[in-house]
Amino acid sequence: MVDAASWARTDDQARAVVAAAFQQRLVAIRGVEEVLGRLTRIPRRRLITQTARDAAGGAHSLAEIDLGRLCHAHGLPQPARQVVRRDASGRRRYLDARYEQWGVHIDIDGSQHFDPRHAWADMRRQNDLWINGDRVLRFPTWAVRHSPAAVAAQLRAALLSAGWRPSLEDLGKKRPS
Known part of the structure; x- marks a missing residue:
């Protein structure tokens, strides 16, 4: 999910990938934060982090x-x-x-x-x-x-x-x- 979001064409597409992964219960915030902790130089790191936190808080779209x-x-x-x-x-x-x-x-x-x-x-x-x-x-x-x-x-x-x-x-x- 982190790779797909970082490779997306637009920020909205990246956000959609993250939201969909949480909506389908494919990921959990702890796992995403762990991956982001290892990948400190990926594109859209801040956007992925914020979107993952929003999605983990219950937002599904x-x-x-x-x-x-x-x-x-x-x-x-x-x-x-x-x-x-x-x-x-x-x-x-x-x-x-x-x-x-x-x-x-x-x-x-x-x-x-x-x-x-x-x-x-x-x-x-x-x-x-x-x-x-x-x-x-x-x-x-x-x-x-x-x-x-x-x-x-x-x-x-x-x-x-x-x-x-x-x-x-x-x-x-x-x-x-």
């Missing part, structure tokens, strides 16, 4: 990694990632990101979510959450990457509405316009 960075940049708390829950029929489901304390969920939709069957499954899952009183925010991958201020504004509004109050440290962070 580039968009989920981008969401974590967006939250940090905009003074928002970090959500839990890939939270396991049971749906109405008892099956295990994973939420992309969740703020348990405030009942706010974030779904990041890639292109597969626009297939009608996949969209209907997403809607049913979202309805189950809404029925229980939780807030669900959905963003396309594109918006997380290319319109982070708009995503952050909606996320901030949902968190504030749910009772979150920023700390003094959060208020001091610069928010891009």
Whole structure:
């Protein structure tokens, strides 16, 4: 995985390789850090290290990694990632990101979510959450990457509405316009 990421054509391709390896449970952070400790001069070493740490923290896609960075940049708390829950029929489901304390969920939709069957499954899952009183925010991958201020504004509004109050440290962070 480290070699493939260092040889990738672009940084995004390198990040995708790392995220996919963690998503498929092919690697663990300790092993990756051990390899990176031996390979001190590989291309993209810093990028691979940061992406591996993000992925080990629960982010399973580039968009989920981008969401974590967006939250940090905009003074928002970090959500839990890939939270396991049971749906109405008892099956295990994973939420992309969740703020348990405030009942706010974030779904990041890639292109597969626009297939009608996949969209209907997403809607049913979202309805189950809404029925229980939780807030669900959905963003396309594109918006997380290319319109982070708009995503952050909606996320901030949902968190504030749910009772979150920023700390003094959060208020001091610069928010891009």
